[in-house]
Amino acid sequence: MALSALNPSLRRIPVWTLWLAGLAPAVWLFWLALSGSLGVEPIKELEHRYGELALQFFIATLAVTPLRRFVGLNLLKFRQALGLLTFSYVLCHLLVWLLLDVQIPSQIIADILKRPYITVGMAAFVLLIPLAVTSNKASIRKLGSTWRRLHKLSYPAAVLAALHFVLLAKGFQIEPLLYLGGIIVLLLLRLKLPGRIRAPDRIRRRFGAADSAR
């Protein structure tokens, strides 16, 4: 594939540049909000922008495997950083909601329990916590095949995150549905591999062919 020609140059890009580029919008947006350049209601705007960036990084993370499998583009080196950037933006989004938006602790608890879109968003966040905690190399080594199964929690988390966006829209809006659709497609690409014969689990395990989570 043509895109695989990019792989050698991609390999030479250090991961810290992705971290730098990935976190820059967080700082920049906060500065814009602080200085009044994010409109007259900066709290909601900041909350939405962080949430959208979280979804975008989530989609980028989930795209790594299909990109490698179907077009030969190898971004595996960056996947951990992409995943952690996703988590960072989810955290920023949540902190803006907690500290700047709702502010009132009793209302925060009531919202999490009573409002489905917040319950769903919170569930996505909770699912991502063990993934962020175990994203380091030591955990990968220690957990072995359990790590792969654990990190499949990112699939329900992604669907819940997109659902969170769909459920909060007023009226019929297309943008949240595009995110949900994109995430569902990326997950389906993992299931429906044309021409691939799924061997019984027993055999696959024996021959170590468990690359399904990559």
Next chain:
Amino acid sequence: GAIGGGLAAAQDAELETNTWEEVTSYCNFYEFGTGKTDPATYAGQMTTRPWEVEIDGLVDRPGTYGFEQILSEMTLEDRIYRFRCVEAWSMVIPWQGFELADLLALAGVQAGATHVAFETLLRPEEMPGTRYPVLEWPYREGLRLDEAMHPLTIMATGIFGKPLPNQNGAPLRLVVPWKYGFKSIKSVVKITLTDQEPPTSWNMANAREYGFYSNVNPEVDHPRWSQASERRIGGGLFARRQPTEMFNGYETEVASLYADMDLAKNF
């Protein structure tokens, strides 16, 4: 001593108005897009001259009333009102306009009328948001006749002493200060007097979330968020929430309209 307490509330000394920039840059006008700044970006292309309002239904003098003709018959006055959006943000806006009751009197309301229905302009070539089925267009709103005749209910033609900017509903919009903002329908082209509760856009889209009355009420939550508090636009990144007032602070003036009603049921 002002009519029905309307002006007394309007001149409430504690109300500090928002700025022109805040009022004109942060709007919901889904005909131009669902983003808060979409109306300010795209509403400029809406043609507002000439403008006509069709008044029909149970009226003595049905017909098409030109905007200039309406203005020549009405007395404009200033009203500073709180404005509370169903999304739990609020502003204080200095409107210019006239009482809806005066406009209805111009058309002559017949005895059988119980409700008033309103419609917003629908001109897809000038309104990019209407190319998407966010809501069923045209935008529709409605009031009970006693709500429509209440002296606090106005048709606004200006803010800050200037003609209404397009994104705020030029050239003529409804303002009902004790109801959530979406009831205050913008860029009105049609007013119909009827003898039944008219269908209204947000209620049609989601009846569980948006009732026909939609009176500001801190005790009745929107299913997806609390209505107990609100954030005044303009406080910046660290603005505190403030408690929402019953009927948006106009309880003295309007509570009697709903004396025998269960407001949790008729939300």
